[in-house]
Amino acid sequence: MSPHRQSVDVVAAIFNQTLSIMKYLAFAIVILSISCKKQSEVVKYPQRLYLTQISSKQNVRLFTNNSEIKSSSVINSFVGDNSNFQIIAANQFTPNTDYIDFLSSDTAMFSTSDYVKYDVTKSGNQFILKSQIGFPYSDNVMRSIVRSIMKYPGQEVKGPPGMPTSGFEYGTSIGYGNYSNFELCWLAYKIVKHPTNGNYLATGMLQNEFNPNVISTLGANDTLAIQECRLLFK
Numbered sequence: 001m002s003p004h005r006q007s008v009d010v011v012a013a014i015f016n017q018t019l020s021i022m023k024y025l026a027f028a029i030v031i032l033s034i035s036c037k038k039q040s041e042v043v044k045y046p047q048r049l050y051l052t053q054i055s056s057k058q059n060v061r062l063f064t065n066n067s068e069i070k071s072s073s074v075i076n077s078f079v080g081d082n083s084n085f086q087i088i089a090a091n092q093f094t095p096n097t098d099y100i101d102f103l104s105s106d107t108a109m110f111s112t113s114d115y116v117k118y119d120v121t122k123s124g125n126q127f128i129l130k131s132q133i134g135f136p137y138s139d140n141v142m143r144s145i146v147r148s149i150m151k152y153p154g155q156e157v158k159g160p161p162g163m164p165t166s167g168f169e170y171g172t173s174i175g176y177g178n179y180s181n182f183e184l185c186w187l188a189y190k191i192v193k194h195p196t197n198g199n200y201l202a203t204g205m206l207q208n209e210f211n212p213n214v215i216s217t218l219g220a221n222d223t224l225a226i227q228e229c230r231l232l233f234k
Contacts, residue, residue: 043179047102049233052095055183057229060085063215064223079225084188084205088229100233102179110173118173127175127182128152134168142200148217149189149226151209173207176230183230185209194221 060079062069069075079085087093099111108118108129118129134157137143147153152172159167174185187210190203210226218224 043102043105045102045104047179049100049102049180049182050096051093051098052232052234054088054091054093055230055232057088058227060225060227062223062225063218065218065220066216068215075225078223079190082188082190082203084190084203085225085227087205088186088188088227093231100182100184105179116171125176125178127177129173129175130155131171134170136165137167137169139166141195141198142202145191145193145200146189146202146204146206148214149187149191149211149224150206151211153208174209180234182233184233186229186231188227189225191224192222194219 060075062075062078097111101109101111102120103109103117105122106120108120109116110118113131117132119132121128121130131154136159137156150172152174154172155170157168157170159165176183176185185208187206187208188204189206191201193200210228214224
C-alpha cells in the first residue's frame with residue numbers, strides 16, 4: 001500500500017472516531033437536558049415545607065479578646081439559663097407547626113412572618129431570603145454590635161432628612177438545600193461588650209450565620225457566646 005493511501009486511511013479512521021465521539025456527547029447532552037427538565041418539573045408552587053427537626057447542632061462556643069474559651073464550666077457560667085440557648089439544647093421547636101411557603105422559585109413566606117414576603121436568591125444550595133418590606137431602625141451602639149455577629153446582615157436604606165428613624169432595614173435569612181428539603185440557619189447569641197462609652201449586653205436568636213470576623217473586635221473585657229444550628233423543613 002502506498003504511503004499516500006495509508007495517510008488517507010489514517011485520516012478517515014480519525015474522522016470516523018471523532019464523529020462517533022461527537023454523536024455520543026450529543027446524545028449525553030440530550031439525556032442530561034431531559035433529566036434536568038424532569039427535575040425542575042418536580043417542584044409545584046406554592047410549595048409548603050413544615051419544620052420537622054433540628055438537623056444539625058453545634059456546641060456552644062465562647063470567645064473573648066480574639067480567642068476562644070474551651071472550659072465547659074466557664075461557658076455554662078456565662079450562658080446560665082439563657083432561654084435562647086435552652087431552646088436549642090432541649091429541642092423545643094414544635095414540629096409540623098411552623099412552615100415556609102415557597103410561593104415561587106424566587107418568593108417565600110414564613111408562617112411566623114405574617115404578611116411579609118421574602119425575595120429568594122439561590123446560588124448552588126444556598127438560599128438568601130431578603131424581606132420585601134423594610135423595617136424602621138435607629139442607629140445605636142447595641143444594634144451595631146448585634147449586626148456585627150451576622151455573616152449576612154440585612155440591607156440598610158438611609159431615610160431622608162427629618163425622618164424620626166435612621167432608615168429602613170430589609171431582614172435577611174440564610175438557608176441551604178432545595179425546595180423540598182430546606183435547612184434554615186439559626187443562631188443563638190449572648191454578648192457583653194465594654195466599649196469606651198458604656199457597657200452593653202445583648203442576647204437573642206437570628207436566622208443567619210455566625211460572622212467569625214467579629215472575634216477580632218472583642219476587647220479584653222468583652223465576651224461572646226454563640227450556638228449555631230439548622231432547622232429542617234420538608
